Amino acid sequence: MSEKIYFNTSGKFSLKRTLVNVTTRLHHTVAPSHAKKTARKLLLTPARTEAKNSQPQGLVCGEVESKEGTLKTYALGAGPVWVLTHGWSGTASQFYPLMEHIASKGFTALAYDHPAHGGSDGVYGHIPAFVNGLEAVLDSVTEQPVVGVIGHSMGTASALECRHAKIQNVPMLLIAPVLDYLDNLFGSVARSGYSMKLFEAIVSELQEQYHYPLQSIDPLQKLRQREAQTYIVHDQKDRFTKHEVSQQAANEMEKVTLVTTQGQGHGRVMKCQQVMESFDKLI
Template sequence: MAAPTSSANNPAAAFYAASPAARALGATLRLADRLVPAWGTRGALRLFFTPLPWKLAARRPLPSPWQLTLWPFEGVQLASHRRADAPPGRPVVLLVHGWAGSAGQMLRLGDRLADAGFDPVLLDLPAHGRSGGWRSTLPQFGRALFAATARLGPLHGVVAHSLGALAALHAAARGLPVQHLALIAPSAPPAQFLDWFAGSFGLPAGISARMRSQIELREQVNLGEYEPGWLGPRVMQPSLVLHDEADRVAPFGASRRLAKAMPSLRLASHAGLGHRRILDDAAVAEAVAAHLRIEGSA
């Protein structure tokens, strides 16, 4: 049985190291997989689909003038946050967090876009923030984006972080009505992250392939559709990617591969910000606003 790999060569290990409960569960998964591999696969998927560590503080209301609206979505409530002082008719921009994040992480970006003349809407993805549920998946993230456009109408832009950025790319490739994409520290494709996930708990190499098969069967989507080679020819929207080259959670190499595959994408490096502080950086917010700005919107 392999030992858990370190965060030096496994971004998933760095992510899950913050959760002692997840490490304890990893030992249980290794035992279950030795006894009955199907049990190990089932347990690994339940853990993989659970945002950790739980951040109950993310369920608190956002400050005024942000107002909460709940939409029914796949058996739970999907939470969105919109400024009560937004004048009608402004271009709508949807802001989407990443795995184990919340709409509150996008607050500074949302306020900056409101100042720039947009109508920002912050979305709590399923099982995150004030949305219902305890487990979610990347394909469900994408379905939540389509559900948002059913409520909001066609979008001027989507600003998305980490796994939310990957969901936004896939949704755009699948016809999401959006004109511009601003992607911040996008995650690596799920097939790669499944290998990292298994390695971070010392699980056998074959379990990631079993997990992938189960995810594709359950969600009815080929995870190869999240690879740059599949996305590149299908995403035509002008796209900006902002990423720290030293990001230890979402390696910069994933953005480089996207830039090579997508003629419509411009990649900008922002050093020293890591994976989450990049969301609060003033220069990043200005770059996003400039990318989204259209004549008459600011």
């Protein structure tokens, strides 16, 4: 969804929000087909952001075919594979510093741009597309075993939702995870003022297209079912995903360890020292 909507955390009264609500409800009533087309463009189209970090020496760029089109991949290092999955409106480049660290430890770091992100094909982004992309990348790994997964933000939700056999029993490193995905999603849209009836119409179409019931998406529950070790690195004052949900997971789940950071926010945390140290503990 639009970054301005997805990352809207304000609960204060806003005249703009009220106007958005009135106009989108009216649009859906008067011209429902056009309203849904407009809503898909606004709510399901991520921002194509530029590279966040300089390209590491030795990075190997490739392509993988998926149900969502051609995905761009980026590999660094040699040895068993750690797959890295970024978040909404992100790119694989956000992982470059971490990928260099992974490669230095004798592993291959394999990142990719999700559908409709970075250099990959696609127009719309959502959890079913993210899962399809991850499955295609996992299918492409044939020469070395996949020994772990690292996700950031919405990428953590897709990693936990993915049922691919290669990652069912591997450790995970979840950075600023969105474990309460549905509450986060619907709460963000509601706070934007956008017509919930119109949003639910878009969701219904996605469910039918992908045969993927939205209510089945529950990253927290999927994490609870995992037996492999998981480390979560989450900033205490992250404005976009809830640290308290990560704390809940660590408190309730024996295999989950929470590392809390200060002053790293939602994005900078991806290359902080605590992330590097948590990876080292998982290997």
